[in-house]
Amino acid sequence: MGIYELGKFQLKKYWDPAKLPFKSTKDLQPLNGIIGQERAVKAMEFGTKINRTGYNIYISGISGTGKTTYARDYISMIAKKQQIPDDWCYVYNFENPSQPTAISLPHGMGKIFTKDIKKLIIDVREEIVKAFRGEDYEKQKTEILKKIQDKRNIIFQEFDGYAKEQGFKVNAGNSGIYFTPIIDGKELNEDEYDELDDNTKKVINNKLNDIQIQAVDFLRKMKDLEKDASIGWRKLENEIGLFAVRLHVDEIKDKYNEFPKVLKYLDALEEDILSNLDDFKEDDENDNEQQTFTKLLHNQQKKIPNKYSVNLLVDNSKVDGAPVIVEYNPTFNNLFGTIEYENKLGTLVTDFSMIKPGSIHIGNGGYLILQVKDILSTSYIWENLKKILKTKSISIENLRDQFGLFGTSTLKPDPIPIDIKIVLIGSEYIFQLLYQFDEDFQKLFKIKVDFDDEMEANEHNLIDIAQFISGFCERERSRHFTKKAVIKVAEYSSRLVENQQKFSTRFNEIVEIIAEADTWAQIEGMDIITAHDVSRAIHEKLYRSSKYDKKLLEILQDGTIMVDIDGEEIGQINGLAVMNMGNFTFGKPSRITANTYIGKNGIVNIEREVSMSGNTHSKGVMILEGYIGRKYAQNIPLTLSASITFEQLYSGIDGDSASSTELYAILSSLAEVPIKQGIAVTGSVNQKGEIQPVGGVTYKIEGFFDLCKTMGLTGEQGVIIPFQNIKNLTLKDEVIEAVDKGLFHIYAVKTIDDGIEILTGIPAGKKLNDGTFEAGTIHEMVYNKLKSYAITMFNFGKENEKGRHTNE
Numbered sequence: 001m002g003i004y005e006l007g008k009f010q011l012k013k014y015w016d017p018a019k020l021p022f023k024s025t026k027d028l029q030p031l032n033g034i035i036g037q038e039r040a041v042k043a044m045e046f047g048t049k050i051n052r053t054g055y056n057i058y059i060s061g062i063s064g065t066g067k068t069t070y071a072r073d074y075i076s077m078i079a080k081k082q083q084i085p086d087d088w089c090y091v092y093n094f095e096n097p098s099q100p101t102a103i104s105l106p107h108g109m110g111k112i113f114t115k116d117i118k119k120l121i122i123d124v125r126e127e128i129v130k131a132f133r134g135e136d137y138e139k140q141k142t143e144i145l146k147k148i149q150d151k152r153n154i155i156f157q158e159f160d161g162y163a164k165e166q167g168f169k170v171n172a173g174n175s176g177i178y179f180t181p182i183i184d185g186k187e188l189n190e191d192e193y194d195e196l197d198d199n200t201k202k203v204i205n206n207k208l209n210d211i212q213i214q215a216v217d218f219l220r221k222m223k224d225l226e227k228d229a230s231i232g233w234r235k236l237e238n239e240i241g242l243f244a245v246r247l248h249v250d251e252i253k254d255k256y257n258e259f260p261k262v263l264k265y266l267d268a269l270e271e272d273i274l275s276n277l278d279d280f281k282e283d284d285e286n287d288n289e290q291q292t293f294t295k296l297l298h299n300q301q302k303k304i305p306n307k308y309s310v311n312l313l314v315d316n317s318k319v320d321g322a323p324v325i326v327e328y329n330p331t332f333n334n335l336f337g338t339i340e341y342e343n344k345l346g347t348l349v350t351d352f353s354m355i356k357p358g359s360i361h362i363g364n365g366g367y368l369i370l371q372v373k374d375i376l377s378t379s380y381i382w383e384n385l386k387k388i389l390k391t392k393s394i395s396i397e398n399l400r401d402q403f404g405l406f407g408t409s410t411l412k413p414d415p416i417p418i419d420i421k422i423v424l425i426g427s428e429y430i431f432q433l434l435y436q437f438d439e440d441f442q443k444l445f446k447i448k449v450d451f452d453d454e455m456e457a458n459e460h461n462l463i464d465i466a467q468f469i470s471g472f473c474e475r476e477r478s479r480h481f482t483k484k485a486v487i488k489v490a491e492y493s494s495r496l497v498e499n500q501q502k503f504s505t506r507f508n509e510i511v512e513i514i515a516e517a518d519t520w521a522q523i524e525g526m527d528i529i530t531a532h533d534v535s536r537a538i539h540e541k542l543y544r545s546s547k548y549d550k551k552l553l554e555i556l557q558d559g560t561i562m563v564d565i566d567g568e569e570i571g572q573i574n575g576l577a578v579m580n581m582g583n584f585t586f587g588k589p590s591r592i593t594a595n596t597y598i599g600k601n602g603i604v605n606i607e608r609e610v611s612m613s614g615n616t617h618s619k620g621v622m623i624l625e626g627y628i629g630r631k632y633a634q635n636i637p638l639t640l641s642a643s644i645t646f647e648q649l650y651s652g653i654d655g656d657s658a659s660s661t662e663l664y665a666i667l668s669s670l671a672e673v674p675i676k677q678g679i680a681v682t683g684s685v686n687q688k689g690e691i692q693p694v695g696g697v698t699y700k701i702e703g704f705f706d707l708c709k710t711m712g713l714t715g716e717q718g719v720i721i722p723f724q725n726i727k728n729l730t731l732k733d734e735v736i737e738a739v740d741k742g743l744f745h746i747y748a749v750k751t752i753d754d755g756i757e758i759l760t761g762i763p764a765g766k767k768l769n770d771g772t773f774e775a776g777t778i779h780e781m782v783y784n785k786l787k788s789y790a791i792t793m794f795n796f797g798k799e800n801e802k803g804r805h806t807n808e
Contacts, residue, residue: 587703
């Protein structure tokens with residue numbers, strides 16, 4: 001048979017402190033790297049080395065396994081050995097201001113270029129101010145004015161002489177020129193003109209018409225002089241300005257002669273300055289008016305137009321190697337950059353200096369680490385990220401502009417080429433969804449780094465855990481752990497994965513115990529953390545979340561929920577389930593009852609009938625019919641009706657871990673043999689009667705143990721579990737101690753026959769060649785009951801048939 005009563009050394013993994021090569025974690029070097037993730041580490045190493053399109057990385061695994069920390073630390077380490085990427089600037093586009101020009105420069109030169117342009121503008125302004133205040137400029141300016149004035153005088157004298165010959169004097173006013181008639185050397189006023197006779201007036205008017213015709217030519221010549229003056233003036237200013245500007249521009253050109261875009265920008269900058277010299281000159285002052293201090297200060301602080309600045313978008317001057325960016329808040333603007341606006345007189349305006357970078361710009365040439373659930377929460381972020389990876393360039397535009405939500409004019413900056421490796425961190429579930437339903441994901445994220453939630457429980461990994469603890473203690477300046485305290489942490493790690501042969505890699509939960517153990521050691525005034533402190537930390541952590549567990553124990557104890565833990569009952573057994581409250585998991589015993597009777601309905605799952613049974617549980621119940629038919633109905637018809645239910649169950653149920661328990665109850669009912677109520681059962685069964693492993697076995701045992709301890713241990717109580725679940729036992733010391741003292745028992749079984757013998761104390765019985773079973777066994781009793789059902793049903797059918805013929 002396959003019955004095993006387990007001893008204390010099978011109930012958890014035991015470690016020999018003497019074999020650990022340290023006295024406390026203070027003796028150990030802190031751990032570098034990550035524990036128990038060899039497959040993930042190799043995948044990450046390859047993923048960071050391959051530099052091909054589409055080989056971005058997806059890190060998969062459950063929360064708390066250190067994915068983000070490992071990705072950040074490992075990538076930061078290798079990034080230091082990689083090339084530092086270029087700086088990126090945006091400058092004003094003098095030909096098309098709405099399309100700012102992007103310029104890349106070797107790392108560190110972006111900041112220098114920004115300062116150089118700023119200094120250039122300051123120097124140019126000072127030079128221009130100085131040039132336009134110089135004697136040479138004033139002299140040339142005076143010469144131009146004198147030449148123009150001389151020409152004006154000559155033209156005016158010629159016209160004035162002509163007018164006098166015609167008997168008129170030329171007068172200049174605000175609205176132009178006008179003419180006054182002269183008779184006998186005297187200018188006529190309006191009254192005197194009105195007194196003239198008509199013939200004289202006619203002669204004067206005819207001459208006036210001729211003069212006005214000549215005046216048109218005179219005014220044209222004067223305007224031509226003004227144009228010549230303006231051209232001469234502008235030519236002088238350009239010559240002076242060019243002399244003041246070119247020296248400084250050429251100096252910067254020599255510095256950046258290897259960068260064609262910079263040279264082209266400097267040419268455009270020079271041309272624009274020469275076209276807008278007024279922006280650089282001092283305010284005009286009257287020659288005879290002495291400038292006050294306020295006016296001088298105003299001229300010094302006169303704002304230079306913003307278009308002559310540089311927007312240093314990405315500055316890698318302080319980056320050591322390739323950049324590594326972990327974006328914890330991946331909004332659209334934070335990822336892809338934005339164009340800001342300011343309100344001027346009720347209108348939103350912007351320029352190239354208001355372009356702000358996103359994480360992709362800052363991480364360009366390196367790595368960007370993102371949580372996949374954050375970027376998938378908004379579809380347009382995911383779509384935009386994929387577009388950037390496919391086109392290998394990024395164009396900064398606001399989200400509202402993409403959707404056309406506002407009619408505000410905006411910029412269209414030059415796109416920037418992108419060479420970045422994206423590292424997504426998420427769950428296996430999200431990975432499968434993306435892989436199945438997003439064809440772009442398969443092409444863009446070809447490297448999967450799969451984090452396991454468990455690792456082998458061996459001495460090597462145990463020492464790694466000790467080194468991990470040592471690193472935590474050094475980093476957080478906490479107390480160090482004794483070797484027994486380390487073992488207690490390792491036991492807790494195995495408990496997290498419910499496997500003696502494994503350690504958990506969910507180090508965030510382990511860190512919680514480490515930190516809380518340090519606090520308890522501090523409260524007790526200890527200089528080092530012992531196993532007692534770790535045990536207390538674990539106990540207190542569970543206690544803080546155990547309200548529902550304690551409430552359940554109370555109502556079980558007072559009989560509100562009826563569960564017997566001693567005596568014997570036919571067709572009644574205690575099953576075990578697991579309750580998960582999020583941060584707390586505990587076992588819950590439930591009474592399962594079965595009634596059997598003659599019929600052809602088979603096994604009726606009451607939970608299924610009222611839609612409280614999940615698919616897996618319903619499948620488990622249907623398997624029971626397969627077992628009974630195979631075991632007992634090979635030579636007799638199966639005429640059985642059975643009802644089975646979880647008593648006092650007011651919520652749904654799923655899972656097949658109670659299927660063996662339900663079968664025991666049915667066999668007890670059919671054999672009319674009572675079951676020991678002090679023995680609870682968990683385990684699923686297949687149609688051949690083999691017991692299959694289930695989950696949560698540790699919590700189930702502890703749940704039933706807590707009930708028995710609360711109501712009084714008798715030494716006859718215990719739990720039956722599948723044999724395959726022995727390795728999953730990571731029981732509390734309290735349970736192990738009770739088992740060691742014989743106050744509680746844990747049995748591991750391989751078949752239904754093993755379990756029924758423990759529950760009833762009667763042999764299961766072997767099947768004989770004639771299809772019957774050994775006398776005095778459970779199977780014989782069940783077979784005889786089913787045979788009697790069949791005979792009764794047959795006789796009942798014959799009597800009904802006979803009665804029908806008689807009536808006819």
